[in-house]
Amino acid sequence: MQLDGLFAYFLFPFALDREAIQQDHPEAWTGKTKWLDGLDAWMADKRHQGQQLRRLGTWKRATYSEFHAGSQAYSDLLFFNSIVRHVFFDTNIGRHPDEQENQLRCFSIEIPSPQRLWFAGSDAIGGSGRAEINDLRLYISAHGTGILSIGVETGAIDPQQALWLMRRLRKLYPLDGTGVRDGRTPNRLALLLEVDGQIETLCEERFEDPKMVGFYPPLASVIRSLLYFADYNHQEYEPVLDENMMVYSYGELNMHTCRDTLDNGGLDVVEEFLFLRHLHGDAACYESSHSSMLIGFTGHSCTLLHVKSCEATDQSRLRVVCGSQRVVKREDLDVCKMFHTNFYLMAVVAIFYRAILMDFSERSALVARHLLRDQQAGTLSLASIQLVNEFRAQFLNFSGYWHFDDLSCKQADNDFFRRLCREYRVDDMKEVIGSELRHMTEFVYNFYQLRNTEAVNRLAMLSLVFGGGAVLTGFFGMNFGREFANILFEGQGMGSMLHYSLIAFISTFVFGSLALGTYVVLRSWRDYLALLTPLKKTPTTSSLKRESPE
Numbered sequence: 001m002q003l004d005g006l007f008a009y010f011l012f013p014f015a016l017d018r019e020a021i022q023q024d025h026p027e028a029w030t031g032k033t034k035w036l037d038g039l040d041a042w043m044a045d046k047r048h049q050g051q052q053l054r055r056l057g058t059w060k061r062a063t064y065s066e067f068h069a070g071s072q073a074y075s076d077l078l079f080f081n082s083i084v085r086h087v088f089f090d091t092n093i094g095r096h097p098d099e100q101e102n103q104l105r106c107f108s109i110e111i112p113s114p115q116r117l118w119f120a121g122s123d124a125i126g127g128s129g130r131a132e133i134n135d136l137r138l139y140i141s142a143h144g145t146g147i148l149s150i151g152v153e154t155g156a157i158d159p160q161q162a163l164w165l166m167r168r169l170r171k172l173y174p175l176d177g178t179g180v181r182d183g184r185t186p187n188r189l190a191l192l193l194e195v196d197g198q199i200e201t202l203c204e205e206r207f208e209d210p211k212m213v214g215f216y217p218p219l220a221s222v223i224r225s226l227l228y229f230a231d232y233n234h235q236e237y238e239p240v241l242d243e244n245m246m247v248y249s250y251g252e253l254n255m256h257t258c259r260d261t262l263d264n265g266g267l268d269v270v271e272e273f274l275f276l277r278h279l280h281g282d283a284a285c286y287e288s289s290h291s292s293m294l295i296g297f298t299g300h301s302c303t304l305l306h307v308k309s310c311e312a313t314d315q316s317r318l319r320v321v322c323g324s325q326r327v328v329k330r331e332d333l334d335v336c337k338m339f340h341t342n343f344y345l346m347a348v349v350a351i352f353y354r355a356i357l358m359d360f361s362e363r364s365a366l367v368a369r370h371l372l373r374d375q376q377a378g379t380l381s382l383a384s385i386q387l388v389n390e391f392r393a394q395f396l397n398f399s400g401y402w403h404f405d406d407l408s409c410k411q412a413d414n415d416f417f418r419r420l421c422r423e424y425r426v427d428d429m430k431e432v433i434g435s436e437l438r439h440m441t442e443f444v445y446n447f448y449q450l451r452n453t454e455a456v457n458r459l460a461m462l463s464l465v466f467g468g469g470a471v472l473t474g475f476f477g478m479n480f481g482r483e484f485a486n487i488l489f490e491g492q493g494m495g496s497m498l499h500y501s502l503i504a505f506i507s508t509f510v511f512g513s514l515a516l517g518t519y520v521v522l523r524s525w526r527d528y529l530a531l532l533t534p535l536k537k538t539p540t541t542s543s544l545k546r547e548s549p550e
Helices: 018-024 036-043 072-079 082-088 159-168 221-226 255-275 312-322 335-340 342-377 382-402 411-423 426-479 482-488 493-523 525-532
Strands: 003-016 104-108 116-122 128-141 145-154 188-195 198-205 237-239 246-254 284-287 291-297 301-308 327-329
Touching: 003 128, 003 159, 003 335, 003 342, 036 104, 072 342, 128 159, 128 342, 145 159, 145 221, 145 342, 159 246, 159 255, 188 221, 198 221, 246 255, 246 335, 246 342, 255 291, 255 301, 255 312, 284 312, 284 411, 291 312, 291 411, 301 335, 335 342, 342 382, 342 411, 342 426, 382 426, 411 426, 426 493
Parallel strands: 246 301, 284 327
Antiparallel strands: 003 145, 003 237, 003 246, 104 128, 116 128, 116 188, 128 145, 188 198, 284 291, 291 301
8 A cells, every 4th residue: 555645834832922932022012012023023033043954044934915706815714714814814905915804824934946945854663764855834913922834745655654753753842861862753853954965954852962942942953044034932922732743645546556555454554554553533534425524533633545446345445444423525525626725724713712721721821820920919019910901902802803613604614624623622721721810800890899899988987986076076067056165165164174174185186187198198198109009000020831830
């Protein structure tokens, strides 16, 4: 059995520390208020790009600029719902670039012909391979999450070799000291540039002495070199998943050449290729009159297998890997085109959902840490309130403006997207973070309810103290006269001692009341100062991730 071809995208989701980056590179955001507005200037910084990699070029903005019927933008945009086009496509549509609605920026590195770029690797137990890189793209969102997309392809290839490429080239770092020695992690990953038949190593990672960067894993230099604009050693970004890149792949299988081997272990090979030996559910299946498309979903991969020249008996045997999944009949199965366009864009969106929610989960923990500190200190700082409000605004923006259950009007394609989101646990994570945010909001609300109660109690006490004296003096001064007034107010006759005693008592009471009122105001001076200070927002500039846990 042999695949006629293999295409794969290695997708690396990461989270940028926006506050730290803006603090480290303020010149890129001078005069700008939005995170996305300073991206181009920040990414133009080549100081951290290695000399060898500069031969490859730099990231350049890749916007949709042509929208006629024959353009890629036309077919890409019209496949999706209207609001999705506004959010996820870098189009530069608008009266002014600052008025763009999209919240995603796309960059690319063009590989000029006749140069060829290879992604190569090997392991300690004899496995090795390489695939030609034909697509380098980078997506960065308004939330500060990004996806590095490395597209590779091969010619005809053995399924086991294809499996090795997808399982080994996706590795970002070893999980333990024996991973490289046992072959679970490659002992070499490299970017190779071929010019006129001469191959030059642009970047190489051998994992000989991997060390953590703070709490961050020892990310492969191949990935770090492609993200040269951000400093990993200063923790300006971090991986949001585990030691594997996400794999989105496509293979072609011709039944004319492998029909005899399908029953002799061939179905096991098909299953391994679809699921990369991960735990999995049933595959999805699309069928036309003479071909089938099988799609395997796992939490780490999505694989499409196009089986051509299928007869009815072949399709029946292939349905074994689909289990109880309903077979979808489609006569417009241009699988390779779907893989590189519509399904690819859906996979990127689904991974963005997962990456953003993973980053939100970490931010939720950091904001909760702030609230705990305030609780232990017995006060709630304005900075913590702003953190909760900013986090809530970002989550509401994601829930209302970013997150969609359906991206397209076509049911079969929406089923593909929903299956991806289910494998990535998008809805579960969104519900958990929403619940945590509700608890944070309730905490702030309850704190203010308590503070309001305390303020009312203070006001009632001061009113009783100050108002009580005024009531007594007014009551007696306006309603009693004659002998009572002569003795107490005028001090005539035998009432002089009583008169002066009352003056001393009332003076002591008045000065005591003023002292008590002054003490209460000084004790809660922040509350009264907040009433007198004009309300204005002080933006949070410090990085939550760089803060000391103590």
